[in-house]
Amino acid sequence: MNKWKLRKLEIDSFKVFEEFSESFDNDLTVLDGPNGFGKTSTFDAIQLLLCGNIPRIITLFNSIKGKSTKQYERNLYWNNKSQTNVKIKAQFYKGDETISLMRMASLEDLSDKKNNKPLSFDIFKLYELTSFDDTDNISLVSDETAFIKDVFGENFLSNFSVLNYISQDNNSVIVPDSNNKQSRFDQISHLIKLDEVNEKLVGLRDLEASRKKRIKALEGDISTVNGQIDTLTLAIKEDSPQVDYKRISTSITIPQWDKEVPVISTKKEDYEELLKEVVLLNNAKAQVDEIELRLNNNQYNEFVVKPEFTLAIYLGNHFSKYDELVKDKSTINSYKSQIKLLKTSEEAVTLEQLDKLTLVSNELIIKIKTKVNERIRLKSTTDGHIAKLTEIDQLRLSIIEKQQEHEVECLLCGFDYTTNQLLIDALELKSKDCNGIVILATH
Numbered sequence: 001m002n003k004w005k006l007r008k009l010e011i012d013s014f015k016v017f018e019e020f021s022e023s024f025d026n027d028l029t030v031l032d033g034p035n036g037f038g039k040t041s042t043f044d045a046i047q048l049l050l051c052g053n054i055p056r057i058i059t060l061f062n063s064i065k066g067k068s069t070k071q072y073e074r075n076l077y078w079n080n081k082s083q084t085n086v087k088i089k090a091q092f093y094k095g096d097e098t099i100s101l102m103r104m105a106s107l108e109d110l111s112d113k114k115n116n117k118p119l120s121f122d123i124f125k126l127y128e129l130t131s132f133d134d135t136d137n138i139s140l141v142s143d144e145t146a147f148i149k150d151v152f153g154e155n156f157l158s159n160f161s162v163l164n165y166i167s168q169d170n171n172s173v174i175v176p177d178s179n180n181k182q183s184r185f186d187q188i189s190h191l192i193k194l195d196e197v198n199e200k201l202v203g204l205r206d207l208e209a210s211r212k213k214r215i216k217a218l219e220g221d222i223s224t225v226n227g228q229i230d231t232l233t234l235a236i237k238e239d240s241p242q243v244d245y246k247r248i249s250t251s252i253t254i255p256q257w258d259k260e261v262p263v264i265s266t267k268k269e270d271y272e273e274l275l276k277e278v279v280l281l282n283n284a285k286a287q288v289d290e291i292e293l294r295l296n297n298n299q300y301n302e303f304v305v306k307p308e309f310t311l312a313i314y315l316g317n318h319f320s321k322y323d324e325l326v327k328d329k330s331t332i333n334s335y336k337s338q339i340k341l342l343k344t345s346e347e348a349v350t351l352e353q354l355d356k357l358t359l360v361s362n363e364l365i366i367k368i369k370t371k372v373n374e375r376i377r378l379k380s381t382t383d384g385h386i387a388k389l390t391e392i393d394q395l396r397l398s399i400i401e402k403q404q405e406h407e408v409e410c411l412l413c414g415f416d417y418t419t420n421q422l423l424i425d426a427l428e429l430k431s432k433d434c435n436g437i438v439i440l441a442t443h
Contacts, residue, residue: 008091013082015041100129
């Protein structure tokens with residue numbers, strides 16, 4: 001079927017519409033509104049235009065016995081307020097190609113009461129227009145079925161109602177509708193190859209029944225096995241002695257075999273894996289000496305690859321001399337310390353330092369100690385002389401200060417020095433003599 005799309009639609013004097021026009025630019029158009037506002041009338045107009053009848057009306061009146069032949073005072077499809085022709089006009093497009101059609105019932109035919117039967121659609125004639133807006137140059141379509149098939153496709157008429165019509169009057173209690181779901185399914189089944197789908201559905205239903213049967217059997221097996229597990233668990237608890245749990249492993253994550261409840265699964269695979277670990281642990285316990293040896297060997301292997309190992313190879317024969325070398329180094333350090341002490345002058349050496357000397361004879365140590373003691377004694381005497389001299393010097397300065405008040409006569413002995421300067425010079429001379437004595441004593 002060719003893919004024609006509706007672009008424009010005009011409806012005049014048809015059912016609820018006195019005048020109606022609309023353009024369609026989208027692939028999907030939704031008509032929304034309350035009952036009686038013309039949604040169904042719009043679809044009826046399009047279906048009447050293309051198919052020449054309204055299957056929904058035909059189905060409805062055929063279900064009401066005798067009503068389809070009744071003549072009404074006014075045509076059911078003619079708007080109550082209109083006194084003009086009924087016209088349904090539409091423009092279709094496919095790419096750059098367009099076609100305009102019009103379905104019209106003349107005022108004369110509408111006014112004739114014999115045409116007021118509900119299923120009299122013959123008065124609605126189909127016309128082809130040269131353009132959508134030109135209603136003067138129209139061409140009557142004599143063979144509508146051939147024309148529609150030629151333009152829209154071979155199966156257009158048979159498929160239109162099935163694919164596009166949804167009944168709104170399907171009330172099986174009040175009005176039986178022949179257009180039920182099953183008949184509708186039968187109508188569209190020829191459009192889709194459903195044989196293969198039906199075969200697959202049958203196969204799937206059989207498979208579903210088989211799986212349900214298998215699941216039921218497995219559920220019985222599971223129930224039996226669970227009962228056996230409960231029996232075995234109870235037997236194990238009765239035969240196993242009660243022991244206190246103590247962790248063996250030291251890893252952060254506790255392995256399953258070392259947990260207080262090692263068996264937590266009823267799967268055979270998990271139990272077998274846990275059993276392998278227990279057997280491995282039991283073997284490890286029996287071979288603990290071998291494992292320890294291998295661990296030590298691994299440590300040796302790790303040391304061999306280190307740079308220190310090469311150095312150890314070269315120096316290995318000398319490792320036994322290490323303690324003796326340490327002792328020799330200590331002796332050498334002692335000798336160096338004594339040599340440094342021997343180079344110290346007699347004025348700086350102490351008696352305590354002399355006690356540490358082991359490289360010289362006792363006679364020499366005694367001789368040195370004698371000199372050190374003499375140095376200590378002289379230093380003590382000199383320190384006393386210096387204190388006395390300091391005291392005398394202070395007195396001298398005091399005498400000189402007092403002498404300024406007594407012209408030339410000495411305050412101590414009364415000697416006349418003629419001038420103060422002679423007295424001062426005499427005091428300075430005595431001071432130098434005393435200093436010389438002290439200096440001589442320190443040497």
